[in-house]
Amino acid sequence: MKLMPLVLAGAVLVVGASAAQAQAAGDPAKGKTVYARCAACHDLNTGATRLGPSMKGVIGRKSGSVPGYAYSPAMKAKAVTWNAQTLDAYLAAPAKYIPGNKMPFAGLPNPQDRADVIAYLAQAAK
Numbered sequence: 001m002k003l004m005p006l007v008l009a010g011a012v013l014v015v016g017a018s019a020a021q022a023q024a025a026g027d028p029a030k031g032k033t034v035y036a037r038c039a040a041c042h043d044l045n046t047g048a049t050r051l052g053p054s055m056k057g058v059i060g061r062k063s064g065s066v067p068g069y070a071y072s073p074a075m076k077a078k079a080v081t082w083n084a085q086t087l088d089a090y091l092a093a094p095a096k097y098i099p100g101n102k103m104p105f106a107g108l109p110n111p112q113d114r115a116d117v118i119a120y121l122a123q124a125a126k
C-alpha cells in the first residue's frame, strides 16, 4: 500500500512529459495538410492579402502588424509576438485568446494538429 502514492506520482510525470513532447514534436509534412484549412484565407509566403493577412514571416511577427491589412482593433491591441506558444493558444480557441478578433475560424481543438501546423509555418511561411 505504501507504493500507491509513488505509482500515482509516476503516472502524473508520464502524462506531463508526453504533453510537453506533443507540443515539441510538430511534423511539418502533416502540418501542410492541416494548413489546407487555413489557405483559403491566408496566403503562405507571397505577402498577398486574402480574407486574412498573409502568413509570410508570421513566426516572430507582432500580432496585427501587416501594413495595409484591416485588422480588428482586438487583434492590434493584443500585441503579442507570434511564436509556438502564442500561436498554439490562439489556434486552440481564437475567440477565447483574443475576444473580439474577426477570424471566422473555430480553431484546432487537437493539440497535435496545432503543433504540426506551427511546425509547417516555421518552415514554409518565410
Ligand code: HEC
Residues within 6 Å of the ligand: 034, 035, 037, 038, 039, 040, 041, 042, 051, 052, 053, 058, 062, 063, 064, 065, 066, 070, 071, 072, 074, 075, 082, 087, 091, 100, 101, 102, 103, 104, 105, 108, 117
Ligand atoms: C475563414 C477565414 C480564415 C480561416 C479559415 C483562418 N483564418 Fe486566420 N485570420 C482570418 C482573419 C480575417 C484574420 C484577422 C483577424 C483580426 O484582425 O481580428 C486572421 C488572423 C490570423 C492570425 C493573426 C495574423 C496577424 O498578422 O496577427 C493568425 C496567426 C492566423 N489567422 C492563423 C490562422 C491559421 C494557422 C489558420 C488555419 C489553422 C487560420 N488562421 C484559419 C481568417 C481566417
